[in-house]
Amino acid sequence: MFSIIQAAGWPIWPLIICSIVALAVVVERLSSLRAARVIPxxxxxxxxxxTRANLPSPDVVNKLADNSILGRVLAGGVRAVIADPRITEDALRGTLESAGRAAVHRMERYLNTLGTIASAAPYLGLLGTVIGMIEIFGSQSPTTGSNPAMLAHGISVALYNTAFGLIVAIPALMFYRYFRGLVDQYTLDMEQAANRLVPHLLRFSMARASS
Structure with a gap:
């Protein structure tokens, strides 16, 4: 591996850094976007x-918020009803939507970084290819002829960087698409859960209004 890095020259170092960052993001997102941590x-x-008969205590609501990302959204709705027993449906839905946007933002963390790496890695590989080609042409001299060592080094820089750029970009793009689909699915599930919770919580508001 070290010999390949030496043969590829300095342009490969940005790609190595990108590969390390992409791997770290993939491992972190695989852990954070597990169903047990998002939507049990x-x-x-x-x-x-x-909440069938009574609203829970604040301690129970806090435990719900710490349970998962969905738990945080549902806890936001329960807290809204506890804070305002006469809350309207529009206000309750607005609270859940606000909590849902925060949840989506949390699920999308680092995905822009992964997408940027997937897009930039081929260009970094192309940059290494261009540098390698420059070294190849620079090794050609009209007076002394070609320099085989410089020619071989230029070819190595050109080919290794192109290959490594694709090696980094393809998995990064695949995981980015996978995570995006996962976030979209989780978002839909949260919307459906919120729609089920709203009429359930509004029973308490209607009961207070009629009493």
Missing amino acids: PRLLDEVLSV
């Missing part, structure tokens, strides 16, 4: 069960 399968049903 039975969480909504448990919230509906706990």
